Amino acid sequence: MKHTASALAIATTAGFAITVMSFMEAGAADPQVERGKYLTSFSGCFDCHTPGYFFGKPDMERYLGGSEVGFEMPGLGVFVGPNLTPDKETGLGDWTEEEIVTALQKGVRPDGRTLAPIMPWKSFANLTDYDARAIAKFLKSLPPLKNKVPGPFGPTEKPTVFIMKVVPPEEPVQPKQDKLKTHAPQ
Ligand code: HEC
Numbered sequence: 001m002k003h004t005a006s007a008l009a010i011a012t013t014a015g016f017a018i019t020v021m022s023f024m025e026a027g028a029a030d031p032q033v034e035r036g037k038y039l040t041s042f043s044g045c046f047d048c049h050t051p052g053y054f055f056g057k058p059d060m061e062r063y064l065g066g067s068e069v070g071f072e073m074p075g076l077g078v079f080v081g082p083n084l085t086p087d088k089e090t091g092l093g094d095w096t097e098e099e100i101v102t103a104l105q106k107g108v109r110p111d112g113r114t115l116a117p118i119m120p121w122k123s124f125a126n127l128t129d130y131d132a133r134a135i136a137k138f139l140k141s142l143p144p145l146k147n148k149v150p151g152p153f154g155p156t157e158k159p160t161v162f163i164m165k166v167v168p169p170e171e172p173v174q175p176k177q178d179k180l181k182t183h184a185p186q
Pocket of ligand 1: 046
């Protein structure tokens, strides 16, 4: 009896170890996910979609879990970088890879709304299909995190977040016409 119990324990431990190993291998074996991780590390997603980033202390525990700073777009409103982790209620859990690729490259959400231009989708339109899909796959591989960012706020609404905004100068700035003329073709 004792023998059987310890044999069972060994078998269970071995089974668990094999499961963990194959899970790790599966994660490391997908080069497209690795590529997506690399691409998101320098294309600004981290900055605009991770809490704490704009205060100099990005919260790596909540990597890409949604910002707390909104961007004010004149005439459009205030937009906060949403949660990009695969949480079903507050993140991209219900989005397909295809829908993420469309948002990245065409700026259109599954509900048809066009994303504010502070989300640089016009630049991301230049991503190759492989790279856009790599980013989508990487986002889907993140641990899901529950965090619903506030907004978007319309132009007349009162935002409840920190805001980055473009403020016009007090005196209107005249373009340097003379200088421009010297460079204009004759
Ligand atoms: C300069 C800031 C900025 C950068 C850089 C940026 N985003 Fe965004 N992103 C935003 C904002 C703000 C929104 C919300 C816009 C809106 O609601 O209209 C957004 C929206 C999105 C959405 C739609 C999510 C939703 O719930 O509607 C996705 C997906 C997304 N971004 C992915 C990315 C990825 C991936 C990268 C990097 C490759 C990236 N973003 C880079 C600011 C940014």
